[in-house]
Structure formats: C-alpha cells, structure tokens
Amino acid sequence: MKRILVTGGAGFIGSHLCEYLLGLGHEVLCVDNYFTGSKRNIEHLRDCPRFEVLRHDVTIPLYVEVDEIYNLACPASPVHYQHDPVQTTKTSVHGAINMLGLAKRLKARILQASTSEVYGDPEEHPQRESYWGNVNPIGPRACYDEGKRCAETLFFDYHRQHGVPIKVIRIFNTYGPRMHPDDGRVVSNFIVQALRGDPLTIYGDGSQTRSFCYVDDLVRGMVQFMETPAEEPGPVNLGNPGEFTILELAETVLRLTGSESPIVFRPLPQDDPRRRRPDIGRADSLFGWRPGVPLATGLERTIDHFRDVLGHRPMRRLAAAAD
Numbered sequence: 001m002k003r004i005l006v007t008g009g010a011g012f013i014g015s016h017l018c019e020y021l022l023g024l025g026h027e028v029l030c031v032d033n034y035f036t037g038s039k040r041n042i043e044h045l046r047d048c049p050r051f052e053v054l055r056h057d058v059t060i061p062l063y064v065e066v067d068e069i070y071n072l073a074c075p076a077s078p079v080h081y082q083h084d085p086v087q088t089t090k091t092s093v094h095g096a097i098n099m100l101g102l103a104k105r106l107k108a109r110i111l112q113a114s115t116s117e118v119y120g121d122p123e124e125h126p127q128r129e130s131y132w133g134n135v136n137p138i139g140p141r142a143c144y145d146e147g148k149r150c151a152e153t154l155f156f157d158y159h160r161q162h163g164v165p166i167k168v169i170r171i172f173n174t175y176g177p178r179m180h181p182d183d184g185r186v187v188s189n190f191i192v193q194a195l196r197g198d199p200l201t202i203y204g205d206g207s208q209t210r211s212f213c214y215v216d217d218l219v220r221g222m223v224q225f226m227e228t229p230a231e232e233p234g235p236v237n238l239g240n241p242g243e244f245t246i247l248e249l250a251e252t253v254l255r256l257t258g259s260e261s262p263i264v265f266r267p268l269p270q271d272d273p274r275r276r277r278p279d280i281g282r283a284d285s286l287f288g289w290r291p292g293v294p295l296a297t298g299l300e301r302t303i304d305h306f307r308d309v310l311g312h313r314p315m316r317r318l319a320a321a322a323d
Contacts, residue, residue, distance in 0.1 A: 008072035010037030058095035069110040085143035092147030111167040172239025176215030177305035194259035204268035206247030213240035214298035217291035239278035
C-alpha cells in the first residue's frame with residue numbers, strides 16, 4: 001500500500017483518479033482549492049478510512065509525507081482558465097515547482113498531467129510526442145498552453161538536474177461523469193444543451209475534429225504509466241485515436257438524448273485547433289494501453305450523469321465558449 005498525493009483531486013479527472021487508487025488499496029491524500037473542483041465529486045469517498053482531503057492551493061508550498069504524487073491541479077477548460085489567466089499560469093508553473101520540490105525532498109515519483117494543448121493548432125497529424133507544437137505564445141489560450149509547456153520543462157530539468165523520478169503524460173480530450181456543467185467543453189455543452197432543449201452551439205462550421213477519451217480509460221492509463229520503470233519519464237500521449245468532427249459529435253448527442261434541439265453555428269474562437277488526434281503507439285508499446293470504451297457508450301454514461309444533475313438542481317445558462 002502506498003500513500004499517494006493527488007493535487008486537483010476534487011476535479012473531474014482527479015476525483016476519478018482518487019477513486020481508482022482507493023480501489024487498488026492505496027491511501028490517498030486529495031488536495032484541492034475548489035476553484036474548479038467540487039466537494040460533491042468526492043463526497044462518496046469521505047467515509048473511506050484511507051481517504052483524506054486537504055484544502056490547499058498548489059501555488060503555495062506543501063509539506064506532507066507521501067510515496068507518490070499525481071499533479072493534476074490546474075483549470076483545464078477555456079471558460080475556467082481564461083477567467084484568471086495569470087493565476088492559471090501561476091498554477092501550472094509555481095504548482096510544478098512546489099510539487100517537484102516536494103518530490104525531490106521525499107525522493108518520491110511524480111506524474112505531471114500535461115495536455116495535448118502543448119501541440120497548439122498542430123501541423124502534424126496525428127500528433128506524436130516528438131512533435132514540438134504550434135502554439136501562439138501571446139494568444140488568449142496561451143496561459144494554459146504555455147503554462148503546461150513550462151511545467152513540462154521544469155519536470156525534465158528537475159529530472160536531469162536533481163534525479164527526480166518523473167512521469168509526464170499529455171492528456172487529449174477527456175469526458176465522462178463529474179464534468180462541470182458550465183465548463184464550456186464541447187461534450188458537456190452539447191449534452192446540457194440537448195437535455196434542456198436549447199440549441200446546440202457549434203463554433204466554426206463543425207468540420208474541426210477532436211478525439212474523445214472516456215475518463216475511466218484515461219485514469220487506467222495514468223496509473224499504468226506511473227508503474228512503468230523509472231528510466232521512462234515520457235512524455236506519453238493518452239487519448240482515444242478515434243477522430244470525430246464536432247458536427248458528428250453534436251448529431252450523436254442529439255440521437256442518444258432523443259433531443260429535438262436545433263444546431264446553430266457561431267464564429268470560431270481565436271487559436272482553436274482545427275484537428276486533434278493522438279498517436280498512442282508509445283503508450284501501447286510501453287505498457288500495453290489502449291482505450292476500450294466506445295464513444296457512444298461513454299456518452300450514454302455521461303448523459304445519465306447530467307440527467308441526474310439537471311434533475312436535482314437548477315442550472316444557470318452556459319457561458320459561450322468553445323472546447
């Protein structure tokens with residue numbers, strides 16, 4: 001049994017990771033400042049004697065005793081990370097420095113949840129880990145994109161300079177239960193709009209593509225990679241290589257919800273990537289990981305979650321934002 005720290009543990013992905021690690025028999029320390037995380041996401045875990053929660057902002061140093069660290073703390077949707085872009089950058093950069101310092105002191109293995117956004121609007125398709133990306137460093141998405149790129153730099157420099165055992169993953173579009181209904185991501189937007197009977201909003205003409213990975217598949221890949229030999233730091237892409245246009249996603253959501261909502265089109269936001277699809281050959285060869293949940297199956301589970309959310313509390317209108 002290990003004692004494992006999960007920063008951002010009350011968030012969408014973080015809460016699923018905490019649950020998975022507890023299921024493996026580990027002790028889990030969940031750290032979150034609740035900017036985008038929710039106590040509701042972890043409420044069902046609180047009675048577990050191996051689960052502990054600490055309210056803390058990773059931009060401030062943290063002094064705890066753990067065996068492993070999963071660093072997920074950072075707002076990850078445009079609505080949230082553009083709300084306070086300076087704080088977003090500080091969370092990625094200062095948070096990485098503080099968690100790496102903790103890992104260095106403890107001689108603990110640490111995983112960084114990076115993102116496919118480091119590839120920007122890619123000129124390589126599908127994206128391999130060797131691709132350096134096409135990011136606008138002064139655009140409205142740069143606080144997140146460049147913050148994560150800098151965090152990767154820090155992780156590899158701590159690894160080379162101080163011998164910190166690191167793992168770096170690049171997460172592609174992930175969806176599932178516990179997504180924030182107002183996060184502006186395309187899956188949650190479409191599902192909530194469809195269930196409410198509102199028009200489904202597509203930014204651009206809908207021909208841009210994304211690859212959608214169900215959260216259970218992602219979490220399994222994170223833990224599998226963490227357990228690989230120390231000499232393999234990454235980065236490793238984790239995502240579903242199945243590629244869909246945004247229009248195809250909208251039509252699928254309408255079919256699965258039975259909604260008669262119309263589809264409306266709005267201008268494409270600045271620096272929105274045209275295509276996004278991971279090459280997961282490295283994850284497959286290193287630890288035999290491939291996603292197993294088909295898009296329709298994952299969407300059905302996510303729709304059931306949002307039916308429950310909509311049925312138990314009123315919701316305010318979604319902010320206009322693109323994935």
